[in-house]
Amino acid sequence: MTLRPAAEIGMLLAEVDTPCLMLDLDAFERNLQRLPKSLRGKAIRLRPHAKSHKCPEIALRQIALGAVGVCVQKVSEAAVLVSGGIKDVLITNEVVGAPKVKLLAELNRQAHVAVCADDAVNVAALDAAARATGVTLDVLVEIDVGAGRCGVQPGAPAVALAQQIAASGSLRFAGLQAYQGSAQHMRRVDARRAAITRAVELVRTTTQLLGEAGIPCNYVTGAGTGSYMFEAGSSVYHELQAGSYIFMDADYARNEWTESGIPKFEHSLFVWTTVMSAPSLQRVVVDAGLKASSIDSGMPGVADYADVEYVKASDEHGVLQISGATRFKVGDKLKLIPGHCDPTVNLYDSYVCMRNGRVEALWPISARGALL
């Protein structure tokens, strides 16, 4: 059974059912242009992260504005985007296990799909699958530049893995992934700048060692919405992976942006919700709980009402506390700003795209649930 959609094209805002994921197209399009504009004159490429939006419609718009392709985290996401017409995809992650590695190789018959690696046994598996499929696979060495997640250590361990890749018959050493994920939500600009300065030093050391080993490295990729201008100005990064800039969630908005040189993006993504219970003047309940807006990075914000706070989420309910003169009655609708855009997008099957108070389009979130 197919679920009834929350909206139809042409509907007025007030007619759109709740909860649904709403995209303010004007704000979204300004964000979409603002990031590439901020890079003008800099010798750096943009490859936005599609793990945030999971939507070929959006990927195609990013590419139309100059992006060289997109990033994803999962080979199943890559399959959806290739199927949606994207010809150049970087999986900014390790791909492990026979069915996934096989799919990765097969996708390279249709498009350019590069991958990261941080393990010698995995590199051998990638090589075997590429050979069996008759393709040459681009593999980047992921180095840990401070995030403490995946990646080999910078320097000698990275060089050793690059040598293995370069010596593999069906692989090509494509470069380095150096993503400092834990820098993105450091609240203070100087903390983010300092974290990226350290990452840049680790990249520089590694590329020097690679050069000395006879393996030139012409491709370093990393960065996110919180730090990208620092990588862009570093002279060691070649590509940026920012993703959230198109939506600007409540968690990113809590960052300090002053004098960072990074434009402050606008909130364009909202959860449209209805007041479903009004037990008191100071406390009402909306129909968007944690199955409608992920709370991993804090509660959603409340748009348009400075005196209203979303204070508690359960599965299907959100409790709003009202400190001022705002009054809601059952049936009133309002916009929430997701705490964290990526996992919130992953809860929905489509974006309800609004312009001038009407539904202009419904864009399928084709890679929703693409976990493999």
Added chain:
Amino acid sequence: MTLRPAAEIGMLLAEVDTPCLMLDLDAFERNLQRLPKSLRGKAIRLRPHAKSHKCPEIALRQIALGAVGVCVQKVSEAAVLVSGGIKDVLITNEVVGAPKVKLLAELNRQAHVAVCADDAVNVAALDAAARATGVTLDVLVEIDVGAGRCGVQPGAPAVALAQQIAASGSLRFAGLQAYQGSAQHMRRVDARRAAITRAVELVRTTTQLLGEAGIPCNYVTGAGTGSYMFEAGSSVYHELQAGSYIFMDADYARNEWTESGIPKFEHSLFVWTTVMSAPSLQRVVVDAGLKASSIDSGMPGVADYADVEYVKASDEHGVLQISGATRFKVGDKLKLIPGHCDPTVNLYDSYVCMRNGRVEALWPISARGALL
């Protein structure tokens, strides 16, 4: 484009791709039987909550073991379950807004779908929709018995709303919903018992007032997996809404169960995951992050390895810390115990049902994403 499934029927456990949602059928079936068994000899009905599983296959099994029907939170979930063959559904929630109220009335042509209310204007809308559709709608008054979420206050406000319902031509006053949601995860047994004792007093006061007003109340529903034996023994509740008992997540497992009279259910629901990076002996990264296992109620547990802890989740990664002798290499697979079953289930399209080390069935999570 349809996403490739993680498993096929007949596969061995080791062949199942990751991350996926895995159901241990033996443990699940023991849980499924353990709750109704614990109620034997008690004059109380079971109507399990389907918001946890969102799956007609499971609802039908619960009904086969004596459940009178199921509960849901959303009218869109009710539509999926009715479509899956369930004839008796209670929406344990308010249904607000014209398209939802219309669907609710229409569903009553196919099945018995009752609803809760806590607002006079909403009751009028329910009556109008039922009349327009030519059905009689069963409406329960929800009272707030301590959870501080939806519901009118017990006593006089509940009686007033019940009178309005009873006086509505196309509605029938069906009873009271008195769910003490905030009691379910109180860690200590005596705290849960005390919270339900207070709820029972509020129900008793309200049903007495209803009787005095000439509105007999023969149906009081509430309770969850953490407290249900207290409601069952109260003599004022008629139906229990427990849902999580079939899965038993990590958060419920942190409750104290000793001497509560409530059976301790088994973990039957797991996220099957692969070690995708092994940066050190004490720290590895798995491919199940917060898009694979909701962290709203804490990190997932790690099954089978007492010296391994899941310490950090990002969108597509989970960091495991190893304090003992366990060693993982890239490609190893293991089971996580979801922190909170309901929002985790909502991330997947199907259960991979395992028995004796093989995939026995794939059950679609038909109401995944049913938010309206």
